[in-house]
Structure formats: C-alpha cells, structure tokens
Amino acid sequence: MIRAIREPLPGGGLVLAVPEGVPPVPALRFERSTDREWVLRQDELPLIQARSEGDGCCRDLRLHRLPGHRSPLPPLSAATLRSGPNWPHQYARWLTETGHGPLHPGRWRLTERTAFAPGIWSCDLIRDWPDATLELLCGGGWHGVLPLRPLPEPDAPRVKAYRKHAREGTLAPVLLWWVSFLDGWVLLDGHDRAAAALSEGLQPPCVELVRVPDDAAWRATAAEVTEAHEQRVARLAAHPAGPHTARQRQAIDRGYADVLSTLPYDADTTPLFARARE
Numbered sequence: 550m551i552r553a554i555r556e557p558l559p560g561g562g563l564v565l566a567v568p569e570g571v572p573p574v575p576a577l578r579f580e581r582s583t584d585r586e587w588v589l590r591q592d593e594l595p596l597i598q599a600r601s602e603g604d605g606c607c608r609d610l611r612l613h614r615l616p617g618h619r620s621p622l623p624p625l626s627a628a629t630l631r632s633g634p635n636w637p638h639q640y641a642r643w644l645t646e647t648g649h650g651p652l653h654p655g656r657w658r659l660t661e662r663t664a665f666a667p668g669i670w671s672c673d674l675i676r677d678w679p680d681a682t683l684e685l686l687c688g689g690g691w692h693g694v695l696p697l698r699p700l701p702e703p704d705a706p707r708v709k710a711y712r713k714h715a716r717e718g719t720l721a722p723v724l725l726w727w728v729s730f731l732d733g734w735v736l737l738d739g740h741d742r743a744a745a746a747l748s749e750g751l752q753p754p755c756v757e758l759v760r761v762p763d764d765a766a767w768r769a770t771a772a773e774v775t776e777a778h779e780q781r782v783a784r785l786a787a788h789p790a791g792p793h794t795a796r797q798r799q800a801i802d803r804g805y806a807d808v809l810s811t812l813p814y815d816a817d818t819t820p821l822f823a824r825a826r827e
Contacts, residue, residue, distance in 0.1 A: 551645040562637040562660030569654045577651040581821040610683040618697040621650035622738040630719050640756050662757040670752050696736045703748035711745030722754035729819040762817045
C-alpha cells in the first residue's frame with residue numbers, strides 16, 4: 550500500500566503526493582525500447598507494443614495491443630454504484646492500495662472530467678483490436694481514448710446491466726490516464742461501463758488521472774511567471790497614465806493570478822522508463 554498525502558482541491562477532486570520511499574518504477578509503466586519504439590508493461594507483461602513511423606509533423610504510431618490488462622480498481626457492485634461515493638477520492642484510495650497501477654513518486658491529480666473536445670468519444674475512440682494506428686500531428690497531437698482491452702458489444706451481459714445504471718445516472722465513472730506523449734488518454738478501468746454509456750448515446754462519466762509537477766518544478770515556473778509579470782507592470786508604469794491605464798493593470802494582474810492558480814495542477818510529462826536488465 551502506498552501512503553500518499555492527499556491535497557483536496559477547491560472544485561472537487563484531490564492531488565495525491567506520492568513520497569520518494571515508494572519504488573520509482575511502478576507496476577504499470579511505459580518503457581522505451583528504441584528511439585522509435587516503446588512498450589506499455591504491467592509488471593513483466595507487455596500490454597502495448599508501439600512504433601513511430603515518419604518524420605516531422607506528420608507521424609504514425611503503430612500499436613499492437615495484447616491481452617492480460619489487470620484493472621487497478623476492484624470490481625464495482627450495484628450497491629457501490631448506487632451509493633454514489635466521492636469517486637475521485639474513492640479511486641485515489643484504491644489506486645494507493647493496488648499493485649497494478651501507474652503511481653510512482655510525485656504528484657497526481659484526480660478530478661472528474663465532464664467536458665471533452667468533439668470526437669473524443671466517437672471518431673477518436675480506438676475501437677480496432679488488437680492493431681491500431683494513431684496519427685500524431687504537430688500542434689494537435691492525437692487527443693483520443695485508447696482502451697486496454699476490446700470494448701464489449703452493447704448486448705454483452707455486463708454492458709446490459711450497466712446500461713440501466715447509465716439511464717438512471719448511477720453509472721460509476723471510467724478511469725482515464727492522461728499520457729503526455731500521446732496527447733490522449735489510456736482507459737485504465739471501466740471498459741464495460743464506457744460501452745454501456747456509449748450504447749445509450751451518452752458520454753461516459755470520467756475520472757481523470759494526471760501526473761502534475763512536483764513542488765520544486767512548479768514553484769520555479771511560478772518565479773519565472775512572477776518576474777515576467779513584474780516587468781510588464783514596470784513597462785506600464787513607465788508610460789504616462791491614461792484613461793485605460795487602470796483597466797490594463799487589472800487585466801495584467803488578473804492574467805497573472807489565473808496562470809499562478811493553475812501551475813500546481815497542470816499536466817506534467819509522462820515518463821518513459823528504461824527497461825530493466827534481465
């Protein structure tokens with residue numbers, strides 16, 4: 550069990566601070582094979598084998614997925630679904646108890662996510678199995694959802710049971726892991742629940758797991774932002790005051806405050822670990 554410190558967030562959700570005493574390489578991790586290849590591995594089992602093809606802004610990422618993914622969350626009973634717990638906090642507890650998840654030392658944000666760009670749960674949801682190709686574009690990335698096992702059919706028994714919960718609004722959220730170099734999400738838990746919601750014409754409810762900067766990193770960025778803000782204020786003060794000076798100063802201060810408020814919780818880089826020597 551991981552003894553992480555919980556930091557509640559004002560709008561709901563929390564940040565988990567995983568201490569350095571935790572093993573640095575988690576059970577579920579991305580490993581670099583070559584400059585163009587990586588593997589998603591759970592313990593010693595490969596789940597995804599990937600190879601990048603092409604150069605420059607237009608590249609294809611060829612994926613081959615394998616069976617065997619073990620969810621980091623336990624099975625959910627109907628009673629748990631209907632009780633409607635605080636799902637980010639519940640998932641955080643389960644993630645610290647599991648031996649199959651991606652947590653390693655650092656800070657992790659868990660929040661409910663309801664808004665997505667158009668197409669995330671339709672054309673950018675990877676339904677092909679086991680092979681798929683992602684188009685990675687400069688400035689836009691891929692920005693979709695990648696399941697770790699095939700999505701079941703709408704009439705599968707578990708999906709049919711979950712469809713009733715989807716209609717009633719008691720469906721537990723799926724767990725999405727934001728992966729920076731994919732510019733998209735890996736579906737860690739809730740394949741049946743996702744299929745149920747989609748079968749009902751609904752977007753699946755989601756809890757998002759995101760690695761965020763540690764304290765030293767975001768505070769260093771905050772110092773740079775503060776210096777730039779002070780320079781902008783000094784340049785404004787160097788000019789004679791006009792009818793719009795006060796409004797301009799308010800806009801500068803508001804922008805500065807908005808940036809600082811998000812820095813501790815912005816997405817950080819997803820690491821690619823080195824393969825341990827056998």
